[in-house]
Amino acid sequence: MKKILVTGGAGFIGYHLSLELSKKNQVTIIDNFSRGKLDAKLSELVKNKNIKFIKKDINKEITINEKFDYIFHLAATVGVKNVKKSPLFTFQNNIIPTFNLINYLKKTNKNCIFVFFSTSEVYSPLIKIKKNVFPLLESYDLILPNITNNRDSYFISKIFVEHFLKLSGVKYIIYRPHNIYGPRMGMSHVIPELIKKIILEKNKYVKIFSPGHKRVFCYIDDCIKQIIFSCFKKKYLNKVLNIGSNQKEIKIYHLAKLINALSSNNKKLIKSIDTPGSPYRRIPDVKKITKKIKNYNETKLLDGIKKTIKWYKK
Numbered sequence: 001m002k003k004i005l006v007t008g009g010a011g012f013i014g015y016h017l018s019l020e021l022s023k024k025n026q027v028t029i030i031d032n033f034s035r036g037k038l039d040a041k042l043s044e045l046v047k048n049k050n051i052k053f054i055k056k057d058i059n060k061e062i063t064i065n066e067k068f069d070y071i072f073h074l075a076a077t078v079g080v081k082n083v084k085k086s087p088l089f090t091f092q093n094n095i096i097p098t099f100n101l102i103n104y105l106k107k108t109n110k111n112c113i114f115v116f117f118s119t120s121e122v123y124s125p126l127i128k129i130k131k132n133v134f135p136l137l138e139s140y141d142l143i144l145p146n147i148t149n150n151r152d153s154y155f156i157s158k159i160f161v162e163h164f165l166k167l168s169g170v171k172y173i174i175y176r177p178h179n180i181y182g183p184r185m186g187m188s189h190v191i192p193e194l195i196k197k198i199i200l201e202k203n204k205y206v207k208i209f210s211p212g213h214k215r216v217f218c219y220i221d222d223c224i225k226q227i228i229f230s231c232f233k234k235k236y237l238n239k240v241l242n243i244g245s246n247q248k249e250i251k252i253y254h255l256a257k258l259i260n261a262l263s264s265n266n267k268k269l270i271k272s273i274d275t276p277g278s279p280y281r282r283i284p285d286v287k288k289i290t291k292k293i294k295n296y297n298e299t300k301l302l303d304g305i306k307k308t309i310k311w312y313k314k
Helices: 012-023 040-045 082-083 087-108 120-129 152-168 188-198 220-231 252-261 299-312
Strands: 005-009 026-031 051-055 070-073 113-117 172-178 205-208 239-245 268-271
Touching: 005 012, 012 040, 012 070, 012 152, 012 220, 070 087, 082 087, 087 113, 087 152, 120 152, 120 172, 152 172, 172 220, 188 252, 188 299, 205 239, 205 252, 220 239, 220 268, 252 268, 252 299
Parallel strands: 005 026, 005 070, 026 051, 070 113, 113 172, 172 239, 205 268
Antiparallel strands: none
């Protein structure tokens, strides 16, 4: 059994990852509940004998008297509304904890592997100025825009941490998740927002923002499979890896039509404006991991949406 620290373990990916890791390892979860919450699922998880939960703000010095083999760092300010509202806080909150965790790691176990969760947003400027760059490869040079807006603080902070890790001297793996969805992901993402507007709310008309933008969506179970398969293998050490789906892209408007068809409400869908700063496409190349997994069968989008709708209804 490995001893693993998961920051942001009360959040969406953090919870599902901690659940899977705890089957064969000892997992310590740190979260300050700034975004994640102590709901029934997390309350059940922390009763597991292989799970320990600490409520802590890692913007402050980390003084846990324990030695870990792996640190999975997911804690961050996320959500477009939160980022745009507080860009400076986003930058600080996504960077300072990394410094603290690296200092803690170097004091306790220099052989500890630091697994950092970056974002698909790091490709956004590249998508904006170039054509025919899809699917997105991890090897692409990333760029910073000359004109910066509030939303940019999120991906810039992630790029900063990626390069900081590469210069830090610690062993690392960097993941760039692409449009992960599924049960318990909150409401501030495309799929749950559409489920809320189309299925859960009582309204006749639903505005669909960025209707022509295309995405490839990855169900949470597939995301976790990719992480668990790759994170303990030496061949992926000190590498940057996309996490996502090999399936075909879908327009946001067609995604809304799919969710509408799965409901009994039959809402009127109205195409609205594009969300400022939203990339028009987001298609990752995930073959570095998925090609190596034996008998890897992805959750089809229709099946994943059905499971997600069922969870949100419940």
